[in-house]
Each structure stands twice: as structure tokens, then as C-alpha cells.
Amino acid sequence: MILYFLLCIISTTVGAISGIGGGVIIKPMFDSFSGMPVTAISFLSGCTVLSMSIVSLLSSRGGGVKVDKRRGTLLAVGAAAGGILGKMAFEWVKSLARNDGLIGVVQSSVMILLTGGVLLYVVHKNHIKTLQTQSTVCCITVGLVLGVLGAFLGIGGGPINLVALYFFFSMDTKTAALNSIYIILFSQITSFITAVTQGSIGQVNSAVLTVMVIGGIMGGLIGRTVNKRLTGKQVDKLFISILFVITGISICNCIKYVTLLMN
Numbered sequence: 001m002i003l004y005f006l007l008c009i010i011s012t013t014v015g016a017i018s019g020i021g022g023g024v025i026i027k028p029m030f031d032s033f034s035g036m037p038v039t040a041i042s043f044l045s046g047c048t049v050l051s052m053s054i055v056s057l058l059s060s061r062g063g064g065v066k067v068d069k070r071r072g073t074l075l076a077v078g079a080a081a082g083g084i085l086g087k088m089a090f091e092w093v094k095s096l097a098r099n100d101g102l103i104g105v106v107q108s109s110v111m112i113l114l115t116g117g118v119l120l121y122v123v124h125k126n127h128i129k130t131l132q133t134q135s136t137v138c139c140i141t142v143g144l145v146l147g148v149l150g151a152f153l154g155i156g157g158g159p160i161n162l163v164a165l166y167f168f169f170s171m172d173t174k175t176a177a178l179n180s181i182y183i184i185l186f187s188q189i190t191s192f193i194t195a196v197t198q199g200s201i202g203q204v205n206s207a208v209l210t211v212m213v214i215g216g217i218m219g220g221l222i223g224r225t226v227n228k229r230l231t232g233k234q235v236d237k238l239f240i241s242i243l244f245v246i247t248g249i250s251i252c253n254c255i256k257y258v259t260l261l262m263n
Contacts, residue, residue, distance in 0.1 A: 001211055004034075008215030009222070012052040016223020017230065018239045019177025020158035021184045022216070023049040025242065027154050028111060028249040031104060032256070038103045039094065040202030042154030043195055044209060048216035049155075050188040053181045055220030063228065065174045067182045074139035075146070075179070076186035079157065082147020083190035090152050091200055104257035107153055111250040114149070118159040119243040121167070122236065130170040142168055147187040151194075157184050159243060173232035173239075 007029055008022070015022030023045040030041045057067075090103075097103050121128070133139060142164050150157030161180035165171045171179060195201050227235070 001207065004208055005211045005215045008048050008212045009219045012048060012216045012219025013223040013226070014219075014238065014242060015049070015158065016052055016056045016181065016220050017177070017227045018235055018242065019162050019180035020239070020242065021049045021155065021161075021181065022052055022158075022219060023150075023155035024111075024115070024153075024158040024246055026212075028108070028246060028253050031108070031253045032249060037202045038100045038107065039200060040204050042090070043192075043201040043204055044212055045154045046151075046188050046191050046195070047209060048212045049184060050192060051213045051216035052220040052223070053185040053188060055217050056181050056224050057178075057185060059221060059224040060178055065178050067179055068169070068171070068175070071134070071139050071169060072179045072182050074136055075143035076183050078140035078143020078145075079147035079150070079183045079187035080143075080190040081140075082144040082149075083151040083187040084147075084194050085144070086148040086151025086153075086187075087191050087194040087198075087200070089148065090154075091198070093152075099261070101257045101260040105254060105261065108250050108254035108257060110149075111153060111155075112247060112254060114153075114160055115243050115247045115250060118163050119240065119247065121163050122240055122243065125166055128167070130166060131168050132170050133168045138168070143183060146183060147190070150184070150187050151191040157187055159239075159246075162239070173235045174227065177227065177235065 008026060011025040012022035026045045026048060027041060030036060034041065093106060094103055146157045146161050146164055149160055161183050162176050165176035165179055
């Protein structure tokens with residue numbers, strides 16, 4: 001139980017600082033050692049990230065970095081709808097696979113591709129021409145895609161959100177981080193409601209859920225405090241380091257799940 005708490009508080013602290021949310025760390029880590037079903041891990045991860053995002057946004061009020069209210073809200077609305085679709089996609093894959101090992105392979109493989117792609121983008125982002133998207137339809141569509149991926153993977157969006165905010169909206173590192181958390185909040189609310197109403201939360205231990213949510217709350221408070229003291233370049237370096245770790249963990253998890261399927 002202490003290990004779960006420490007993992008959640010560290011993950012969500014880093015998530016609140018960089019805007020990745022924390023689920024992108026929690027999900028693959030729990031896949032690697034918890035022994036819990038994939039469905040339960042996705043739900044627990046989502047609840048933890050949801051608690052972090054609420055606290056982070058409340059803590060950011062009055063600060064110098066602001067949420068882009070128009071575009072951020074359009075993205076969040078799209079992400080909310082995407083959260084529902086992503087959860088439905090997960091349940092569809094689960095019904096087809098009928099095997100946690102196969103679901104784990106699919107999620108881990110998608111994670112490897114996404115985090116690897118994000119890593120390449122972030123390393124070279126200073127040489128990539130970005131856009132200043134204002135279109136309502138484009139904002140909602142981008143949010144929809146982010147919501148689908150975040151809910152399907154149980155990670156809240158995180159790194160994918162940041163790359164979309166960098167590329168489509170030319171946001172700086174800290175502005176992108178806060179807007180990413182804003183998007184994560186909406187996608188995780190809808191994902192949570194969908195999971196509860198459909199009864200697709202798996203076998204969740206209430207004590208573990210409580211400990212993880214408390215870790216998420218504390219991580220949100222600590223992360224936003226630290227974020228205010230760091231420069232954009234320092235946040236970028238943290239983000240790149242995290243991506244290397246996540247990609248490595250996802251590769252190990254994919255190998256583990258493939259081995260389980262073969263036995």
C-alpha cells in the first residue's frame with residue numbers, strides 16, 4: 001500500500017509539473033508489478049489523475065500562466081466526447097480479446113509508438129514549424145482524438161496532449177502543461193462516469209483507490225508549486241527524461257504480456 005501511495009504521489013507530482021497528468025507513468029508501472037487486471041488498473045489510474053487535475057487547476061488560479069479559455073474549452077469538450085468513445089473502444093477490444101494479456105499487448109504497443117513519437121517530436125520541436133489553429137471544428141476534433149487515446153490507454157492523454165498543444169496551437173511549455181491538465185480533467189470525468197455507469201471498473205480495492213487518490217491530490221499540490229519555480233527549459237528536460245523511462249517500461253510490459261500469451 002505504501003508503494004502504491006509513493007508511486008502515485010511521485011507520478012502526479014511530475015505530471016502536474018510537466019502537464020502529462022501522471023497516468024502515463026502509473027499505468028505501465030502498475031502493469032509491470034501490481035498483478036491487477038488491466039481494467040482495474042485503468043480505472044485506478046484514471047481516478048488518481050482526475051484528483052490531481054482538479055487540485056492542480058485550483059492551485060493555478062491567480063498565477064501568471066492561464067488556460068486558453070476558448071480553445072482550451074473546445075479541446076476539453078472534444079476530449080470529453082473522446083473519453084466516452086475511448087472507453088467504448090477499450091471495452092470493445094476487451095470483449096474481442098477476452099484475455100488481459102492480449103489487451104496488455106495492445107495497450108503497451110500503442111504506448112510505445114506514442115511515447116516514442118512524442119519523444120522524437122520534443123527533441124526536434126525547435127526545428128518544427130507550428131500552427132496557430134483557431135477553428136472551432138479543428139479544436140474539437142483534436143480534443144476528440146486526444147480523449148479517445150487517453151481513455152483507451154487509461155493515461156489521461158498526457159504526452160499526446162502536450163505535442164498537440166505545441167504543434168497545433170504554438171503554446172509554450174508552461175502554458176501547454178496547464179492546458180493539458182485542463183483537457184485531462186474533462187476526459188477523465190467522462191471516462192470515470194462511463195466506467196461507473198457501465199460497470200466496467202474491474203475488481204477495485206477501495207483501500208487502494210483511496211490511497212491512490214490521496215497521492216494524486218498531494219501530487220497536484222506539490223507539482224503546481226514546483227512548476228512555478230522552474231523555467232520552461234527545465235520542464236522540457238524533465239518531460240524528455242520521463243518519456244525515456246515510460247518508453248522503456250512499456251517495452252518491458254509488452255514483452256511480459258507477449259510471454260504470458262505464449263505460455
